[in-house]
Structures are given as C-alpha cells and as structure tokens.
Amino acid sequence: MPELQLGEVSLKKSKSKTSIKSIALVGQPNSGKSTLFNALSDVKVSTANFAGTTVEYKETVINLFGSDVHIIDLPGIYSLNPSEPAEFVTLNYLLDNSIDLIINVIDSTFITRSLELTIELTELGIPMLIALNMTDEAQKKGIDINTEELERLLNVPTVKISALYRKGITELLEKIETQLFISPKTPTQQKFTFHIEQVLNRIKESFEIASQNHIDKRFYTIKVLENPSLIKNKLEITNSNKIKLAIDEIISQHQIPAYEIFESERHHRSMEISHKVTIYAHSSKLTFIDKLDLLFLKPFSGYFFAIFFFATYFFLIFSAGGWIGSLFEQPLSELSKLFEPLKDKTLLGWFIVDGIYQGISGAIGIVLPYFLPLLFLTSILEETGYMARIAYLMDTIFHRIGLHGKSVASFVMGFGCTVPAVYATRIIESKRDRLLASVLINFIPCSARLTVIFALTTALTGPLWTIVIFLYILIAIAVTSKILSTFLPKPIGLIMEIPPLRLPSFKIILKKTYYKILEFFKVAFPFLVLGSLALSILDYFNFTKTMNSLFEPFISNILGLPKELGTPLVFGFLRKELAVFMTSQAFGVNNLSNIPLTIPQVVSFLIFIVFYLPCVSTSAVFWKEFGWKHLLTTVVLGFLLSTISALFFRITLTTIF
Amino acid sequence: MLVMLLSEVNNEKVVKVVAIDTGNIAKQRLLALGIHPNDILQVVSNPSFGPVLIKNLSKDNARIAIGRGIAQKIKVENVN
Ligand SMILES: Nc1nc2c(ncn2[C@@H]2O[C@H](COP(=O)(O)OP(=O)(O)O)[C@@H](O)[C@H]2O)c(=O)[nH]1
Numbered sequence: 156m157p158e159l160q161l162g163e164v165s166l167k168k169s170k171s172k173t174s175i176k177s178i179a180l181v182g183q184p185n186s187g188k189s190t191l192f193n194a195l196s197d198v199k200v201s202t203a204n205f206a207g208t209t210v211e212y213k214e215t216v217i218n219l220f221g222s223d224v225h226i227i228d229l230p231g232i233y234s235l236n237p238s239e240p241a242e243f244v245t246l247n248y249l250l251d252n253s254i255d256l257i258i259n260v261i262d263s264t265f266i267t268r269s270l271e272l273t274i275e276l277t278e279l280g281i282p283m284l285i286a287l288n289m290t291d292e293a294q295k296k297g298i299d300i301n302t303e304e305l306e307r308l309l310n311v312p313t314v315k316i317s318a319l320y321r322k323g324i325t326e327l328l329e330k331i332e333t334q335l336f337i338s339p340k341t342p343t344q345q346k347f348t349f350h351i352e353q354v355l356n357r358i359k360e361s362f363e364i365a366s367q368n369h370i371d372k373r374f375y376t377i378k379v380l381e382n383p384s385l386i387k388n389k390l391e392i393t394n395s396n397k398i399k400l401a402i403d404e405i406i407s408q409h410q411i412p413a414y415e416i417f418e419s420e421r422h423h424r425s426m427e428i429s430h431k432v433t434i435y436a437h438s439s440k441l442t443f444i445d446k447l448d449l450l451f452l453k454p455f456s457g458y459f460f461a462i463f464f465f466a467t468y469f470f471l472i473f474s475a476g477g478w479i480g481s482l483f484e485q486p487l488s489e490l491s492k493l494f495e496p497l498k499d500k501t502l503l504g505w506f507i508v509d510g511i512y513q514g515i516s517g518a519i520g521i522v523l524p525y526f527l528p529l530l531f532l533t534s535i536l537e538e539t540g541y542m543a544r545i546a547y548l549m550d551t552i553f554h555r556i557g558l559h560g561k562s563v564a565s566f567v568m569g570f571g572c573t574v575p576a577v578y579a580t581r582i583i584e585s586k587r588d589r590l591l592a593s594v595l596i597n598f599i600p601c602s603a604r605l606t607v608i609f610a611l612t613t614a615l616t617g618p619l620w621t622i623v624i625f626l627y628i629l630i631a632i633a634v635t636s637k638i639l640s641t642f643l644p645k646p647i648g649l650i651m652e653i654p655p656l657r658l659p660s661f662k663i664i665l666k667k668t669y670y671k672i673l674e675f676f677k678v679a680f681p682f683l684v685l686g687s688l689a690l691s692i693l694d695y696f697n698f699t700k701t702m703n704s705l706f707e708p709f710i711s712n713i714l715g716l717p718k719e720l721g722t723p724l725v726f727g728f729l730r731k732e733l734a735v736f737m738t739s740q741a742f743g744v745n746n747l748s749n750i751p752l753t754i755p756q757v758v759s760f761l762i763f764i765v766f767y768l769p770c771v772s773t774s775a776v777f778w779k780e781f782g783w784k785h786l787l788t789t790v791v792l793g794f795l796l797s798t799i800s801a802l803f804f805r806i807t808l809t810t811i812f
Numbered sequence: 813m814l815v816m817l818l819s820e821v822n823n824e825k826v827v828k829v830v831a832i833d834t835g836n837i838a839k840q841r842l843l844a845l846g847i848h849p850n851d852i853l854q855v856v857s858n859p860s861f862g863p864v865l866i867k868n869l870s871k872d873n874a875r876i877a878i879g880r881g882i883a884q885k886i887k888v889e890n891v892n
Contacts, residue, residue, distance in 0.1 A: 267870070268846035650838060
C-alpha cells in the first residue's frame with residue numbers, strides 16, 4: 156500500500172511543477188480554521204490583504220508527501236449567499252481561483268447548523284474534505300458524530316480532529332493526500348424538488364460562464380435563480396427572457412422568493428443528515444463556564460464585569476508599560492552618550508545621528524513598552540470570545556445614541572487601529588449609517604493614541620487622569636453621535652452570533668502578539684525613525700522655530716500650551732506616536748517625566764491629540780471610501796471637537812488648580 | 813396556539829418560530845445564522861431594552877443576539 160501511494164505521489168509531483176495544488180480552509184466563524192491552519196503550517200506564514208479590503212487571509216506553502224501544497228485560510232462565513240464583506244471575499248476567492256480541495260472546518264458542537272454551509276459548498280463541485288473540529292468539546296457535551304455515515308451521505312471524506320490539541324492531524328493529512336493526489340472524490344449534490352429541478356434544467360443553457368473555471372455549472376444555474384445579482388459579472392446571459400420567466404414561475408407556484416425555497420430545501424437536507432449522523436449521549440448540563448457566561452451577558456451583571464475587565468485591562472497596561480519602559484531607560488541613555496562627542500566635530504552630523512537615535516529610542520523606549528501589553532491583552536480578549544459579549548452589551552447603548560448595532564465590532568476594532576475599523580464598517584448597508592460610524596470611529600483612540608495617553612499620563616499625571624481622559628472621550632463621542640444622528644433615520648437592528656466562551660491557548664496568543672509586533676516594526680517603526688530624523692534636521696536649520704511661531708497664536712493663546720508643542724502636533728499627522736516622543740525632543744529633555752507641562756496642559760494636549768486630525772493612513776482610507784468632501788468634513792469636525800474639548804479642560808482645570 | 817412576537821417572550825421560555833416577517837436582508841442573515849421557521853428557540857435573556865438573546869434548540873443550542881426591532885418582526889408560538 157505505501158509503495159503504491161508513493162508511486163502515485165511522485166507521478167503527480169512531476170506534473171505539479173507547472174501548477175502547485177491548492178487547498179482552501181472554509182468554515183463558519185470560530186470553527187477553528189486559524190487554529191487548524193497554524194497546526195498545518197507551523198513553519199512559516201505570510202499574511203496578506205485582499206485587494207480593497209482588510210479582511211485578512213493567511214496562506215502558506217507546505218510540503219506534503221513530497222509535493223508543495225498551497226494552503227489558504229479564508230475568512231469565516233455562514234453561507235455562500237454573503238451578507239458581510241468577509242463572506243464576499245471568501246465566495247469570490249472560491250469562484251475566481253483554481254482550488255483543488257476545500258477543507259470544510261466544522262465546530263462539531265454546532266454540527267447541525269454547520270451542515271447548511273457544507274451543503275452549499277457541495278454545490279461548487281470541488282473535491283472536499285470535512286474536518287470535524289473541537290472533538291474534545293463535543294465529547295464533553297455528549298455529542299458523537301458518525302463519520303462513516305456522513306462520508307457516505309455526502310461522498311466527502313470526514314475526519315474528527317481537535318486542532319487546538321493537534322489530535323487527528325495525521326489522519327487528516329492522509330485524507331488530504333488521497334483527495335489531492337490519489338483518487339479525488341467529488342461530493343454528492345442535493346437534488347431539489349421535482350419542479351425546481353425542472354426549472355434548473357430548462358435554464359441551464361440560457362447563460363455562459365464568462366471565464367472558464369473549475370466550478371460546476373449547476374452552481375451558477377442555482378445562483379441565477381437564487382441570487383442573480385451576486386454572480387452577475389461572472390456570467391453572460393444569453394437568454395434573459397427565459398430566466399425571467401423561470402423566476403416568475405417559481406414565485407407564482409410557490410408564493411415565496413426563490414432564495415427562500417433553496418434555503419429551506421438545503422435546511423431540510425442538513426437537518427435530515429444531522430439527525431442521521433449525530434448521537435447525543437446525554438443532554439448537556441450547564442457547565443461552570445456556561446453559567447459564568449450568562450453573568451457576562453445579562454444586563455447589569457454584564458456591565459459590571461465589563462467595567463471590571465476594562466479597568467483591569469487598563470491597569471495592567473499601565474503598570475506593565477511603566478515597568479518595561481524603565482528597563483530600557485538605562486541602556487538607551489548609555490547609548491546616547493556614545494555619540495555625544497560628535498557634537499563638537501560636526502554639528503549637523505550630531506543632529507542626524509541624534510534624530511535617528513531619538514526615533515529608535517522613542518519607538519523602543521516609549522511606544523513599545525505600552526504597545527506590547529496592549530497587544531497581548533487584546534489578543535486574550537479576542538481569543539476567548541469576550542469581545543462578542545462587549546459588542547452585545549454595547550448594542551443597547553449604541554442604539555440609544557443613534558448608531559447601527561452592526562458597527563459595535565468596528566468600534567471595538569478602532570481601539571486597535573482606525574484603518575481596518577473603518578473598512579469593517581462596510582458591513583453596514585446604509586451609506587449614511589456607515590459614514591456616521593466611520594466619522595466617530597476616527598475619534599476612538601487607536602493603539603497609537605492609547606500609547607501616547609498611557610506614556611504621558613504615567614510620566615506626568617498618574618492613572619486617575621487616564622480614566623478621566625477616557626471617560627471624557629467616550630462621552631464626547633456619544634454626544635457627537637447623538638447630535639449627528641438626529642439628522643439621520645433610525646438604524647435597523649443587529650443579528651449576531653455569540654460564540655461560546657473558550658479558554659484561550661497561550662501559544663496562539665503569543666503568536667498573534669508576535670505577528671502584530673513584527674508588523675509594528677515593519678510599518679510603524681520606519682515612520683517613527685524617519686519622522687524623528689526629519690524633525691532633527693529641521694531643528695538644525697532652525698526651521699522648527701518658524702513652524703512653532705506659525706502655530707503659536709493657536710497653540711498658546713487658545714489651547715494654553717507651550718509653543719514648542721507645535722512641531723509634535725504637526726508630525727502627529729504622520730503617526731500619532733510621533734507626538735509623544737517629539738514632545739520630549741521638542742523640549743530637549745530625555746525623559747518624559749521631565750517635560751515641563753502642568754497637569755491641565757497634559758490633559759488638554761492629550762484630548763487634543765486624540766481628536767484633532769486623522770493620521771495619514773486614516774485620511775487615505777477616508778478619501779478612498781467616502782471621497783474628499785467627507786474627509787474634509789471629518790477633519791473639520793475633528794478640529795472643532797478637539798479645540799472645544801481642549802478649551803473646556805483648559806478652563807475647568809485651571810479654575811480648579 | 814397563541815402567536816406572539818419574539819420580543820415579548822419571557823426569559824427561559826421555549827417557543828417555535830412561526831414566521832419571519834422582516835425585510836429580505838435581515839431574513840437572509842437570520843437564515844444564514846441558522847434561524848428558520850419551525851425552529852425551537854429558548855429565550856436566554858430578554859431585558860426590557862436592547863437585543864434579545866436566544867438559544868436555538870434546533871441548531872445545537874447556538875446563541876444568537878437579535879436586535880429588538882427585528883425580534884418584533886419574528887412571530888413565535890409557545891411549546892411545552
Ligand atoms: N477546545 C477546543 N478549542 C479549539 C479547537 N480548535 C480551536 N479552538 C478554539 O476556538 C476558538 C476559535 O478558533 P479560531 O481558530 O480562531 O477560529 P476561526 O475563526 O475559524 O479561525 C479559539 O479560541 C481556539 O483556541 C479545538 O479543537 N478544541
């Protein structure tokens with residue numbers, strides 16, 4: 156047997172020199188695709204973005220039984236009739252790329268619902284493999300699945316795995332080999348009711364598929380009736396009249412739109428299969444985690460826990476950041492002494508070296524210490540599924556301030572980076588709702604701005620002011636939203652899954668943090684060093700003085716801040732982190748705590764920084780997504796909000812102090 | 813059988829979906845997330861404001877949060 160397989164594999168291998176085999180992981184959100192992807196690819200991963208969206212996918216090439224195989228982890232989807240951007244991305248990828256095998260990852264504890272997607276996938280006519288994941292959890296819940304029966308009903312090889320614990324991976328690999336290289340099986344397709352099959356038969360010659368591909372024509376035939384707008388640009392309709400008649404006939408005979416008929420037939424089939432293959436050993440009782448989860452979800456106790464977790468989150472970032480920062484202090488100041496002698500030899504040279512040094516030491520000594528715990532803790536919140544609870548709890552409040560429930564997730568993302576958060580608002584159908592959400596997301600302090608807040612408050616004001624600043628930001632956003640939304644119609648409601656709460660894997664959290672840090676060094680770090688270098692050179696030519704006096708009327712007279720802060724604010728447009736260490740650079744001090752600012756000044760400055768201008772990348776996204784007029788509105792709005800807020804703090808705080 | 817709206821069902825009560833009278837977009841989303849007519853749902857949390865949280869007993873107890881406005885357009889009936 157093994158010899159035979161080897162023979163087959165090497166035969167294919169010579170062929171695969173021209174085209175390497177491609178596997179796509181497809182499954183519902185939280186089914187464990189990424190975990191499986193990690194288990195399969197443990198070596199190297201490249202993350203990339205799909206054109207036009209930031210819905211991320213990961214891909215890698217692994218060597219399988221002597222051949223290179225390309226594996227891609229596609230965004231989670233509930234259905235092949237997409238209603239969210241991630242779902243469009245996955246569908247289009249499946250339709251436009253040549254894929255040799257789909258691995259349908261299923262959370263075994265959600266087998267019944269997941270089979271609906273499985274049935275839809277079989278319609279593509281691509282060889283498939285079902286990976287029944289989370290077998291460990293299914294066992295705990297007393298759910299057993301008859302894999303042979305499932306395999307027989309769908310003609311899709313099926314394996315039980317537990318991606319997190321790396322169980323069943325070997326068997327999965329063996330089945331992959333068979334499906335890819337030895338004897339690929341295509342799935343059995345569902346037959347719809349007689350009348351629907353008749354109609355499908357009648358229209359199957361009424362269109363051509365625009366580009367020749369690997370998808371079964373039947374898939375397109377179904378979609379022509381079910382969801383015509385979806386595949387419009389992939390087909391050439393040759394007899395639109397016939398198709399129109401067919402759609403009318405379905406509606407008049409069944410009294411419901413075609414998509415409902417297909418959905419309900421698939422639904423019946425999946426229920427039928429699920430009944431045949433699933434064995435419930437005992438009715439599952441509420442576990443400790445389930446009970447805890449209810450407390451997280453119900454109003455009042457839910458809010459209490461949310462406040463508690465976020466307070467802990469901020470406290471941990473605060474203390475860890477301060478501590479990590481102090482570790483770098485000594486070595487970094489030693490480093491600066493090394494090039495001190497240069498000052499007497501060539502002043503310009505010293506300015507250049509010092510500019511680079513300031514950039515590096517700012518990025519490593521000031522930004523990174525806060526960024527690191529921030530990423531780590533955020534990964535934990537994401538991996539456990541707690542973020543979904545926050546989104547659920549916040550929906551009530553969001554509704555009250557006139558925001559669409561669907562935007563909650565984007566707002567939460569906004570604490571990471573504004574750019575993907577604005578992209579994520581694409582799930583909101585109405586353009587006005589989307590614009591409103593995006594304008595406000597821009598005011599949510601992203602990780603760069605959080606770092607600025609944490610670093611400066613730690614050094615100059617103490618944690619109490621961090622909380623004041625945060626509360627103020629949230630209230631300001633809510634009030635702005637309320638005011639803006641009175642001009643807009645009421646948004647419609649949300650429909651969202653609350654995935655089970657799970658204990659996270661420490662390894663995956665570390666990995667996630669690591670990749671984000673790597674990205675920081677690739678994307679942000681060069682900006683920070685170059686920005687700092689630019690400032691230093693401008694300084695040498697005394698240009699910063701000109702810049703500062705240009706902005707002095709506004710910064711000193713209105714905001715009540717020293718004029719030296721003009722340059723950091725200008726550079727903050729490039730990246731908000733620059734504003735923090737340019738502040739120390741501007742005052743010529745090498746420790747944040749020596750910056751000569753009073754508490755009211757620090758607070759007004761920080762609030763101003765958070766709101767005043769979208770950074771370069773955010774501006775670019777706004778321009779692309781909404782056009783320059785809306786970008787301009789956002790800038791003006793931000794400028795107004797930041798000035799009013801800074802003035803408010805200047806006046807109230809100086810009367811108190 | 814008494815038909816009522818999902819938004820009116822008390823905590824812990826078990827009901828059957830009779831009809832989904834929302835717009836097409838919301839309906840497709842509900843179907844994709846596995847909520848179909850005739851499914852048996854248990855209301856986990858139905859506070860006086862905010863979304864209704866249900867557990868779909870017909871679909872592996874998957875929990876779905878449904879905005880109040882949409883829950884007001886889902887007709888259900890009691891099951892015992
Ligand atoms: N108990 C258990 N948890 C798992 C398993 N596979 C993945 N998970 C967890 O399920 C959650 C969702 O997994 P993820 O890979 O992010 O899902 P994706 O959204 O499909 O990519 C994470 O918290 C994983 O750690 C498994 O086999 N058993």
